[in-house]
Amino acid sequence: DIQMTQSPSSLSASVGDRVTITCRASQSISSYLNWYQQKPGKAPKLLIYGASYLQSGVPSRFSGSGSGTDFTLTISSLQPEDFATYSCQQSYSTLYTFGQGTKVEIK
């Protein structure tokens, strides 16, 4: 199995802050890395696919980078609606695995 490890598990930030979340794969997954945002009681929402491609309709303050084993999700200027849990997911192996999630809270 490919293990996906996110850091940090949680963070506190203020509106306007630049936020970076890291996801590390236990082996190379090329660029088959996706990011999702999830709010309480709601389904996950796709933000980034293929490590760096912005899903249609997602604000440009979200960006993704990385390849191989190390990936980053960046929110350039945190907005009130961005407080949520973010999860990465690899689609390289036939056992699709998610990271444990990073909860972004209001400081």
Next chain:
Amino acid sequence: QVQLQESGPGLVKPSETLSLSCAVSGYSISSGYFWGWIRQPPGKGLEWIGSIFHSGTTYYNPSLKSRVTIPVERSKNQFSLNLSSVTAADTAVYYCARAPYYSHSDGHFRPYYFDYWGQGALVTVSS
């Protein structure tokens, strides 16, 4: 606009079979894409259960493979999840989702990412 909607019992007894359906609107499931299920135990992370290609090819999570099937009802434009011999550990919110595909280096099509999701269905396993 593509929409997915889960339905099924919210309470299942231990050792019985959990059955959920996912009705798809706005797109014919026979036309393309992978269609699958992901679950989330209360307070925990997401776990992929399995996905089925429009052609019938399936991928299942090995940890659940012996208990899972994902049948498709093309006439109703829906697919289902059957999870047998459930225990309390199967208590979770179950999501159905659509996945565009890519061609892997092994020559097979694989789910790429999950772009449309249902709203989720909470299933509790309890006697």
